[in-house]
Amino acid sequence: MAIAYRQRIDDDTEFALWKIEETADDLYMQLQLNDDEKVVVENLGTNKRHLHWLSTRVLLRVMLSTNEYIDCKVDSHGKPYLVNHPYHISFSHSFDYAAVMISRKHHVGIDIEQVKEKVERIAHKFMRKQELDFISEKYKIEELYVCWCIKEAVYKCYGQKEVSFLDNILLEPFNFEGHGVVKAHLRKESIAIDYEVGYQQYQDYMIGYVIEENA
Structure with missing residues (x-):
């Protein structure tokens, strides 16, 4: 299977999805x-973790258009990085899809999740009351997945452990339209970073993606 979906964010940044149809x-x-x-x-x-690991690396190789060995390591916080290529990277995967985001200039974060009803049961674990209050009845499940994917993307972009989705990442209200941008704020002790995070519904999946402008 080739790339199923690809989106360019700017001249230096893009993400892509790979539908996993191959064997390991x-x-x-x-x-x-x-x-x-x-x-x-x-x-x-x-x-499935086996397929996810392999498919993110295959997708990365396709996006970088290289036949060279790609030295991809993981730092002490679990964030992947490239040793021999000048890109920031982020990986995600969910069921039948792998996602990779790359950028020459910016730290990046991406998350993909298959949309399922179960998210409603755990929403209180990653969203504050003021965030739950702006969720609509019409698109409740979709909007909850937008919020999860955005917080996960911010977490990956920031790239350090001990950040709470509930306590440290706050989202501003938004109107769900299948795709758009949501303002997110990372607040932890002396750290204050503001993000504009994109989201995109793709079939029965939700994607959140973000760049850190000052990276």
Whole structure:
């Protein structure tokens, strides 16, 4: 399967989705992996996480249009970074899709989630009362997924642990239209960062994506 969806944010930034229709072996054959990465793949077993790991790396290779080895590591906070290519990156995956966002100039964050009713049961765990108050009845489930994806994208873009979706990331009200921009504010101790986060509904999935302008 080739790229299913691709969106350019600016001259230096884009994200893409890959629909996972290949077997693990098919994906594995498209990659160059060092010994440590091969161990990671082996430890993932044969479940969906295995396919997700492989498909994000295949998508990254396609987006970078390179046949070279891509040295992709993870820092102490769990954020992926590239050693031998001048891009900031972010990965996400959900069920049958993998998502990758890259930028030469900006820190980035992306999240993709399949839209399901169950999000309503856990909304109070990641949203404040004032945020729940602006959720509409008509698009309740979709808007809750927008909020989750946006907070996850901000979390990944910021790239450090110990950030609470409930306590540290606050969203401003928005009107759901299938795609748009939501203002988000990261507040933690002396840290104050404001973001404008994009969201996009794609089939029965929701995507949140963000760049940090001052990176």
